[in-house]
Amino acid sequence: MTEEIIIAGFGGQGVLSMGKMLAYSAIMQHLEACWMPAYGPEMRGGTCNVMVSISHDKISSPVLRCFDTAIILNQPSMDKFESAVKPGGVLMYDPNGITRTPTRKDIRIFAVSATEEATRMNEPRIFNMIVLGAYLSVKPFLGLDHVVEGLRKSLPPRNHKLIPLNEKALRVGMGLITQP
Amino acid sequence: MTEEIIIAGFGGQGVLSMGKMLAYSAIMQHLEACWMPAYGPEMRGGTCNVMVSISHDKISSPVLRCFDTAIILNQPSMDKFESAVKPGGVLMYDPNGITRTPTRKDIRIFAVSATEEATRMNEPRIFNMIVLGAYLSVKPFLGLDHVVEGLRKSLPPRNHKLIPLNEKALRVGMGLITQP
Amino acid sequence: MKGNEALAEAAIRTGVDAFFGYPITPQSEVLEYLLQEDAQKRTGMVVLQTESETASINMVYGAACAGRRAMTSSSSPGISLMSEGISYLAGAELPGVIVNVARGGPGLGTIQPAQSDYFQATKAPGHGDFRQLVLAPASVQEMADFIPLAFDLAFKYRNPVMILSDGVIGQMMEKVYLPEPRPRMTEFPEWATIGKKPGKERKRITSLNLIPLEHEKHNQKLQAKYRQMEAEEIRYEEYLCQDAEYIMVAYGASARIASRAVEMARAKGIRVGLFRPVTLFPFPAPQIEALSLRVKGFLSIEMSAGQMIEDIRLAVGKNQRVEHFGRYGGLVHVPEEILEAFERFYMEPHGH
C-alpha cells in the first residue's frame, strides 16, 4: 500500500500539523511515512501545503506531481491542486471559502463542512481534526487508536489535555462526508 | 642579446631600486626589460632580491633559476645565489660583510668595495650606485646616458637634484672592479 | 522528526562539543532545536547564536583549536560568508563540520531547496588548494547518521567536512532511528591548544607559512590527505544498477526523487538504475567509470543547472553519453518529469 496525499490551504489553518498527525499515525502503525512541507515565504499569510506519503515500503520520493488524495482548504489551493489528483483518486475539500467547486469526473470528490461544524461546536481550532476525521473515513487504512497515539506524539505534552477534544473532532469528521 | 641578472642583499641596501634603474635604463635604450622583486616578508629586516631581465626580444619568463649575472650584497645571498650563476657568467659582490668568498671556478667573479668607497665619500646612500657602476663596466651594454635617463625616470622629481651625485657614484663604481 | 531536527538531536547524542550558528531559512531549526532542547544542560554542549556566519565559522575554528568537536550550520549565502574561514580550517588542519542546507541562488535567490552549491562544496569552498570532504544525506536518517560520521572523518583527516543537504531533506520529516547517546570527549588530540603541558613544548596552530618551500611541503601533505580520502572514503549507493542499460546519477533529495523515476521506468520495462554518490568529495569516479564500461548512457539529475555532471564526465570520458536534467532556482523536480527527460534523451529515435 502506498498513499500519497497533499494537504493545502491558508497558513494558520493547521495544514502542516494535520499532515504531521497523519505521518505520526502511520508510523505508530509501523508504516513508513514522509512529510514534506512547502516552507516558502508564502507561509506568511498566504497559502501553505504539505505532501505526506505513507507506505508499507521505504518511501522514495518525498516530492510528487500527482497524489492519491488532495485535501483542499481554500480556493487558490483548489485551483492549483485539483488537477494533481491521480485518476481514481480522492479530492476532499471544505466548501467554506470555496467559490468554484471541483469539476473533475475521474476522481472521487468529498466536501466536508468542517469550518461550519467547528464553529457550531464553538471550537474553531479543531477544524483541521474534523477534516482529518473525514479523510480517515474515506481512506480507512489507519486505525483510530494509532491516530490518537500519533496525536499524542505530535502534540507537546502541555497540550495533551486537548487530546479528548481532538478525538471527538475526528469522530465528528468521520460522519461528515458528503459527496457533492 | 639577453641579460638576466639577480641582485640580492639586505632590505635597505637599495637592491630593488638598483634593479629598477637597470630596467629603466634598458627601456630608455629601447630594449625590453622585466623587473621581478621577491616581495616576501623577509623584506622586513631580512634579505631581499630582485630579478632583472633585459633583452632585444620580448621577455618570456620573469622568474629564473640561473642568471647571467648575480650581484650579491650580503652573506646569505652569497650562500643562496653563488650556484645560480650560469657557467661563464658573472658574480659581483661587495666584500663588506662577506665572510665566505665565492669559490666557483667556472664564472667570472668581481669584488666591488662599494660600502667602503661610499663611506669614504661620506655618502653611504650612493653605495648601490657604485655597485651599479661596476656592473656597467663589466657588462657594458647600456650607454651611460641611458642609465642617467633611467635614473631620472625612476627617481621621483623631488629627488632629481641627486642625479649628479648618483652619476658620480656610477663613474666611481666603473673604476672599482677588482678580481679576487 | 524534521531532517534539521534529526541532525541537531544527533549532534547532542553523539557528544558534539560546540555549535555556533546564525539563523537562515531553511536550516534555522538546527539552532532552535539545540536551544529549545537545552543541549547545554543535556550534555554540556556549547550552543551559541552568533552575530554572523563569519563569526560562526571563526568560532568553529577557535573551538577546533581546542580539539573540540565543533560545528556550524547555514544555508547557501551564509556558507559563502564562511569561505575564508573554511579555508583557514583546512590550512591549519583543523577538524570541523559545516552543514549547508542549500537553497536556490545566486545572491539572495530563494529559500526553496536547491543543489546549486555543488561546485562550491566540492571544488572551491574557499581560496587555495584544498578540499573538504562532502557528505550528501538523502534521508532524515542520514541527516542524523552523518553527524558522527562527519566528525569521525573530520578528526581522522584534521580537515573540514561538509554535510551538503538541501531544503527538501532539511525540512521533511520521516522515521529516524537516533544514535545511542555517547558521552562527550574528555581526552583531546595531542595537537590541541588547551594550555601547554608541563615539560612539553608549547603548541601553535596557524595556517601561515612564510617559507615557500615549507609551505609547499605543507600543501603537499594536504594533497596527500585528499588522495587518501579518494582511496579510503568514497561512499555511494547503487539501486537497480546490476542489469541497467542506463544510469541515473543523483545525490541528496534528487536521488530520492530519481529513485521513484527509476521505479517508474522499470515498470515500463526500461532498464535504468540509480547511482547515488554519498560522498561528493571524494567523488565515486572509479565506480562510475566501471559502470560506464557496460551501460549505454548516463543522466545526471541535479537541482542545479548542471554541476556534478562535470565530475561524471571526468569519470566517464567522451566515449559515453552523459546528459543532464535539472530543475533549479528553487524548483524541485518530480519523478514524472525525470522520467520524461530520460525518455527524451535516450528513448526517442533520434535522441542524439
Added chain:
Amino acid sequence: MKGNEALAEAAIRTGVDAFFGYPITPQSEVLEYLLQEDAQKRTGMVVLQTESETASINMVYGAACAGRRAMTSSSSPGISLMSEGISYLAGAELPGVIVNVARGGPGLGTIQPAQSDYFQATKAPGHGDFRQLVLAPASVQEMADFIPLAFDLAFKYRNPVMILSDGVIGQMMEKVYLPEPRPRMTEFPEWATIGKKPGKERKRITSLNLIPLEHEKHNQKLQAKYRQMEAEEIRYEEYLCQDAEYIMVAYGASARIASRAVEMARAKGIRVGLFRPVTLFPFPAPQIEALSLRVKGFLSIEMSAGQMIEDIRLAVGKNQRVEHFGRYGGLVHVPEEILEAFERFYMEPHGH
C-alpha cells in the same frame, strides 16, 4: 611600472567610476596608486579604502546599481570574503570587476604568488548556479589592457568579471603602453537605479525571487548568458603550436615561465607548443579539443596542485594523456624544472 600600478593607471584612464578596496599583499599598490595619483582629482573617480573586503564588494554592488563602472581588488583570502557579494552581483545581473592578485593558500597561507584560486574563480566564486567571466593577464601590459576589456564584458553581460592575476604579474615591472585616457561615462544604462525618471516606471534591483518558476526562468536566463560567453568570448594564445607534438597549457605567470621552457625544449629539438587560455571562463575547451586530435599529450603547468587540468581533461577526454606539473604554496616554477618535468612525463622510455 608594476603590474598592479599599470592596472590602477588603466582604471583611471579608462574612466572607471569607482574603486573600493582593502589592503592586502600582494595587491595593496592598486589602492595606494589610485590615492597617490589622486584619481579622484584626475577624473572624478571615487576611490575609497574600505573597512573590509565584505564592505568593498557590497560597495561595488551599490555603485553598480547606479550603472557605474565599479571595481575592487584583493588577494585570495580577501576574495573569499567577497564570495557572497559576487554571488549577489551575478544574481542581480550587475556588472562589476573584481581583481584577484592571487597568493598561496589555504588560509593565511603565504603572500607569495600562486594560482590556486582557479577553481574558485571559474567554478564557484560563490553559492548558486552562476559563473563569472575570468581573464588571466600574463603581462603588465595585459594588467592594463584587461581593465577596459573587463568592463566592456561586465556591461555587455551584466555580470561580474574577474581579472585573475597573481603575485608575479602584480609585482613585476615591464614596459607598458597605457591606454589613451577616455572620459568617464555620463550616460547610464536604462536598468540603473539613479532615481526614477518622470513618467517612467521605477526600477528595482534585486537577486531575490520568491516564485520558484520565475526564479528558474531567471536562472535559465543567466545560464543562457554563460552559454553566450562560451560562444563569443573565448580568448587564448598559441605559441609554437602549429607543428607541436606536445602542448603545454598554462595561463598568467605560468604561461610566461612555460614559454621559456618551450623555447628551451625547442632548442633541444623537442616539438612542444604552448597554449595559453586568456579567458579561464569561458575556457577554450573547443580549441584544446581540436589540438588534442593531432598531438601526443598535454602538460598543464599551474602554480597549484592541479585545478585547470580538470578543464583540460574535460576538453580532451580520456584518449589523450594530460599531465600536471605544479609548484605551489607560494613557490613559482622556473623554466628549467618545467622542461625537466615535461621530459620526465613524455621523453622517458617508460613514461606512462
Added chain:
Amino acid sequence: MAKVRGAIVVDTEQCKGCQVCKVSCPQQVIGMSGTVNGKGYYYAYMEHPEACTGCSNCGIVCPDGVITVYRVKEA
C-alpha cells in the same frame, strides 16, 4: 464653532484586521466585521459612522494604509 464631521473608507480586501485603527480612534468609531475578506481577515468598518470627526488618526496608524479619511466642516 462649526461641528466637524468625518468618514472613512476602508479597503476591505486589503485590510488585515489588526485593530490598530480601532484602538486609535478617539471616537470609538471603528468596529470589526463579522465576516472575513478574501484573505481570511475580519476587516475594519465604521461601526458608529456618526461619531467620526475625520481626525485621521486611524488613517495614519493603519500599517497597511487601507483607510482613506474624509472630513467636512458642517455648516
Added chain:
Amino acid sequence: MAKVRGAIVVDTEQCKGCQVCKVSCPQQVIGMSGTVNGKGYYYAYMEHPEACTGCSNCGIVCPDGVITVYRVKEA
C-alpha cells in the same frame, strides 16, 4: 645610604639599535656602537658603565628584550 651600582648586558646580536633604551636611561649610560652586528644594526652598549645604577629602565623599555640588568648595593 649605600650606593647602588649596576650593569647591563646587551645581546648585541639581537639588538636592533633602536636607541629606545638610550633615551630611557636616566644616567646616560648607554651609547651606540660604531660597528654593525650581523643584522646590520649599530647596537647599544654601556658607554659610561660607571654611572649605571641598575635601575632597569633600559631593560623594561627595550622592545626586543635584549638587555639584562644587574644591580648590587655597594657596601
Added chain:
Amino acid sequence: MDIKDIIRPENRVYKKSDLLYDTTFNFCPGCGHGTIVRLIAEVVQEMGIEHEVIGISPIGCSVLLYDFFRFDVINASHGRAAAAATALKRVMPDRYIFSYQGDGDIAAIGTSETIHTCNRGENITIFFINNAIYGMTGGQMAPTTLTGMKTSTTPGGRLTQESGFPLHFTEMLASLDGTYYATRQAVHTPAAVRKAKKAIRLSLENQKLERGTSVVEFVSNCNSGWRMEPVASNQWMEEHMFPVFPLGDIKCEGKLIQRS
C-alpha cells in the same frame, strides 16, 4: 449630512501616498513595518524628491520594499545596506539615499558596515527598525532582544550571561563623529506617527547639508515573532521596549543630547 456627501475627493484629508503601489504589503497584520514604509513614502512625496531618491532594502521582512515604493529601490545583501548606500551616495552625491534595515540586519551581521559608514559620515539616512527579533526567519533572538525575552532561540528568555545584553546600537552610532543626527521613534499611535514623520523628513533633509549620517531608529512590534495580537504587542512594546529603548532624539546637529 450623509456619509456619501462627506466621502468626496475634495474632502479627503488622508490617503495612502501615491508613491505606494496598490499591492498589499507582505507584512503580518498590524506590523509596524507597514506604517514606517507608508510614512517614508509620504515624506518622499511631500518633499517632492521621488526622482532623486534611491532606497535600499535589507534582508528581513522588509526585503520587498522595492515592490511597494514607486521610486528606485535596490536590495542589499544581509547587513550590508550601509556599504551599498555609501557607494550609491559617493557616485551620486546629489541623490537622496536611504537604507532601511532590521535590527538583525543592521546590528548583528551589519555591525561593521554600519559603524564605518557612520564614522565616515556618509551623507545618507539609515532607517533602523528595531523589533527586538529576527522577524523574517521566524522569531530568533536579535541583538536588541530584551533581557529575559522569549524567542525561538532564547526559549527560556534571553540570559545576558549567555547571549549578551540588548545592544543600544543607535547610541553607539550616535557616539561616532560622523553621525549628524540620531533619534529613536515609534509608530504605534497617531501621536508617535506624527513625530516619527517629522524625524523622517529631517533625516532626509539633512542629506543636503552634507554634515554626516542621519539615523532614525523605530522601536516596532513583531506580532508573529513575539506571538501576540497586534494591539497587545503595541502595549507590550510600550511597557517593555520603551524603558530599555527610550524614545526621543539622541543626537541633533552633530551634538549628543544629554539625557537622564
Added chain:
Amino acid sequence: MDIKDIIRPENRVYKKSDLLYDTTFNFCPGCGHGTIVRLIAEVVQEMGIEHEVIGISPIGCSVLLYDFFRFDVINASHGRAAAAATALKRVMPDRYIFSYQGDGDIAAIGTSETIHTCNRGENITIFFINNAIYGMTGGQMAPTTLTGMKTSTTPGGRLTQESGFPLHFTEMLASLDGTYYATRQAVHTPAAVRKAKKAIRLSLENQKLERGTSVVEFVSNCNSGWRMEPVASNQWMEEHMFPVFPLGDIKCEGKLIQRS
C-alpha cells in the same frame, strides 16, 4: 667594584621572560609590539599561568606571536580573533584566553566580532595595539589614523570628509554592558611600561571574576609605517597620538570612568 662582579646571576634584576623563545622578534627596530609581547610574557610568568593560557595572534605584524611565546598560541583570521577567543573560552572556561590585535585587525575588519564579543561579556582579555596604521601591509590608513596624518593611502593626510574620523574603538567597547574593564596604555617609557604591566595583569586576573571582557589598548608606534626613527616616533606619539587617544582607565569594575 668591577663590572664582572656586578654581572652575576644573584645580582640580576631584569631579564627577558623565560616564556619567550630566544628568537629575535620579527618587528622593526624600536617597535612597541616587542615591548608589549615582552610584558605579556612577564605577566603570564609572574602569574604562573603558562599552562592555562592560550593566546590568539591576529593578522598583522604580530601574526607570529606563536613563535615568540612559550605557551599555546593560535592564529585567527584577519579581524576574527575575538570570535575564536569566544569559542576557546566557552569550551574551556577555566583557561585564560587573550587575543592580541592591531588597530586594522580589530577596529576595521574585526569591528563586528569584537563588539559582539564584548557585548556578550565573554570572560577574555583583548589586547589592542593601536599604532594608527596598517603596519604589516606597508603603512596604509587604519581606522585610528589621526586626522591629517599621512599614510600610503592618505598621501595628503587623512581627510575626515573622505575617510572618516579617528575611531575611538576602546571607548565604544567600554560603552557595552559586557565590558568589565577597559584601559588605554603605552609602553614607550619606563613609567608607561610599569603602568601597562599592571593593566595587563589586572586584565588577565579579571577572567577569574567572570564579570565580562577586559580590553587593554596600547597606543604604540609604527616607525616603518610612520617613516620615522624609533625615538622620534615615540616623541611624535606623545605629541600627536596621546591628545587624541588619552592614556588612562576608561572603565573599571564595570563602571565607566568620567573623564573631562
